[in-house]
Amino acid sequence: MARLTGIKIISILCLFLATGQVQGHIEFQSCGGLNSYFCVPRSMCSIQLGFRSLVSGNLGCHSTAVCCPQKSILTRVDIAVPEPVNLSCGRINAKGATFPISDLEYMAQENEFPWxxxxxxxxxxxxxxxxxxxxxxxxxxxxxxxxxxxxxxxxxxxxxxxxxxxxxxxxxxxxxxxxxxxxxxxxxxxxxxxxxxxxxxxxxxxxxxxxxxCLPERPKNFDYSRCIFTGWGKKSFEDYTHMNILKKIELPVVQSSTCQNAINQYLPYKFVLHNSLMCAGGENDKDSCTDDGGSPLACPIQGQPGRYELAGLVNFGLHCGLPGVPGVYVNVANxxxxxxxxxxxxxxxxxxxEIPLKPFNTHGWNLNEANKSLAYGNGNGQNEIIGQHYPVNNSPSQPDNADEWVVQEPNQNDAFGDGNAQNNFVNWYPQQNGASAQENNQRDQYSGNSENWDTSTMGYEYN
Structure with missing residues (x-):
């Protein structure tokens, strides 16, 4: 994205000092319990607070804002000038679409994954x-x-x-x-x-x-690749709410035989991994989790930095984040x-x-007051794709140049898994046709062989 430097509003600081408001539709509010700090769009502050500030509440500001000292508010800002959209599949915005957040852990940058x-x-x-x-x-x-x-x-x-x-x-x-x-x-x-x-x-x-x-060519084996899972599901097995900010977790793809053996250690019957399935994960506290079902597992395309193909979809797993126990994904290539x-x-x-873009000079901001509920826990011709009317090859090709959410707080020690690593599993069950949302969310026991297992039988469940 090209950028032009220009004057945002000439009298911005004078207006700030007097009222905390800027002419037009932008209205800033004090934050962090200090009168000299204001919630402003991240592009308007010379100081950029990163992951640690975000997960501890962002000082009452929204995730797209930063609690900025008055002296660090910019009068000259970089105005984003959109470039022609790259229509090649699988591209990412590694630094976010409009701003980066430094040192992010377990969360994606703003609009990092357009798919x-x-x-x-x-x-x-x-x-x-x-x-x-x-x-x-x-x-x-x-x-x-x-x-x-x-x-x-x-x-x-x-x-x-x-x-x-x-x-x-x-x-x-x-x-x-x-x-x-x-x-x-x-x-x-x-x-x-x-x-x-x-x-x-x-x-x-x-x-x-x-x-x-991008869709992968078939057949394709992703074993030992390190791929990226993204989703808004729960951060851990015990949580009752979803993440509001998109999760991003790097996971290794695990060989089918290794995965099958790991899962069979916890089941009362022999589980056979179908050829429409694959596995990823097995690293402590790094996993997809409840309600991440359907979320993508994207693997980097070799020789094409910044581009990814769809390897899998979150399917089911044993608890969340157990060391040595991968999650099971749909094998998209097969x-x-x-x-x-x-x-x-x-x-x-x-x-x-059509997508109604907001003008840059307003950012859509009209913050009448800092959101106190966020103060402690905000964080939680080549390369064609399938066409609008007729499918075409969605495989990555060689590059032209060869050369109701509650804000969650990701806990590094307890994120995406059971922090005490106790094996208190519930049994897997499918979403039942006609069942109410409440019934499905209760995750009642499912009998795969006419026997009702209790929670000590360590079954597996759909995410």
Whole structure:
């Protein structure tokens, strides 16, 4: 993104000293309990507080702002001038779409992963599952999380980062679902073929924060690759709420035989890893977790820095973050033939969803008061993609140049897992058709062989 340096507002400091307000629609509020500190957009402060400040509450400011000393508020700012959007699949914004946050741990930069989407309940806009954009009108997720949902009951949210704020320079877009195609061979007993495609009513418009991920060539083996999981699920097994800021965790892909043996140590029957499945993780306190189902596992494309392909989708696991026990993911490469066939036969979108960008000079800011509830816990022709009407090759090609959320606080010692590492597992159960959200969230025991196991039997569960 190109940047031009210009004068933001000539009299900004004078107005600040007098009222704490800036002409136009920007209104700043004191923060950190000090009259000389104000919540301002991150681009307007010469001091950039990083991860530690963010997870400890950001001094009462939203995640897109920083608590800035009056003397450090800039009169000259870098005005972002959008460049033509790179339409190649799988690109990331490693430093965020508009600002970086230093030393982030277990969280993504702002709009770092443009393919990341959330599936929401259409009525209340509650979080349902994660997913990934594989075309501007097609989202891939897992069948188990939406098996009891009709298209009219779901919304797809693209371009999101922090569910608690509305001050992003690039706002999210909600799109209705036109049709859901579920894999017919999904097996509740072992998680095989747990995949679904959601066709959108309107095709999204390519932008810096909204763009599909590449699909891998088939067959492809990602063993020993270090890949990135992203999702808004719970940070640990014991939590009752989701993360508001997108999680980002680097995980190793584990060989199928190793994964199968690890899982079988905890199950009362022999588990066989289906060829539609793969595994990643096994590192202490680093894992996807409850309600991350459908969220993507993206692996870097060799020889193409900054580009990723979709290796897996969060499927199920044993607890969260247990050392030596990987999580189980949908193997996207082994299901690509089904994905291509269904995408080719799927419905076309009605039109293109436009993205209403906010003017830079206002940032959409109108903060009447610092949010005290955030004070302790804010943090928690090449390279084509599948087209809007007809599928084309979504494989990465060689580069042209060869040369209702509650703010969560990620705890480094307890993030994404059971901090005491006790093996108190509940049994896996599938989302049941027709079951209420409350019933599904209670995670009642599931009998895979007509026996009811208690919590000491260490079953596995869908995420």
């Amino acid at each position: 990341m989407v959330a599936l929401l309940d259409a009525t209340y806009k509650n979080y349902v599952a994660g997913g990934a954009l594989i075309a501007f009108h097609v989202v891939i997720s897992v069948r188990g999380k939406i098996d009891n949902k009709n298209p009219e009951q779901l919304l797809v949210r693209a371009g999101e980062w922090d569910f608690k704020v509305q001050t992003e320079q690039y706002p999210h877009v909600d799109v209705e679902v036109k049709q859901i195609v579920r894999h017919p061979d999904f097996d509740f007993n072992n998680g095989a073929n747990n995949v679904a495609l959601l066709f959108l009513k309107r095709s999204l418009k390519a932008d810096i924060h909204i763009n599909p991920i 299901l690509r033939q089904w994905i291509e066939k269904e995408t080719a036969e799927g419905p076309s979108p009605d039109d293109i969803q």
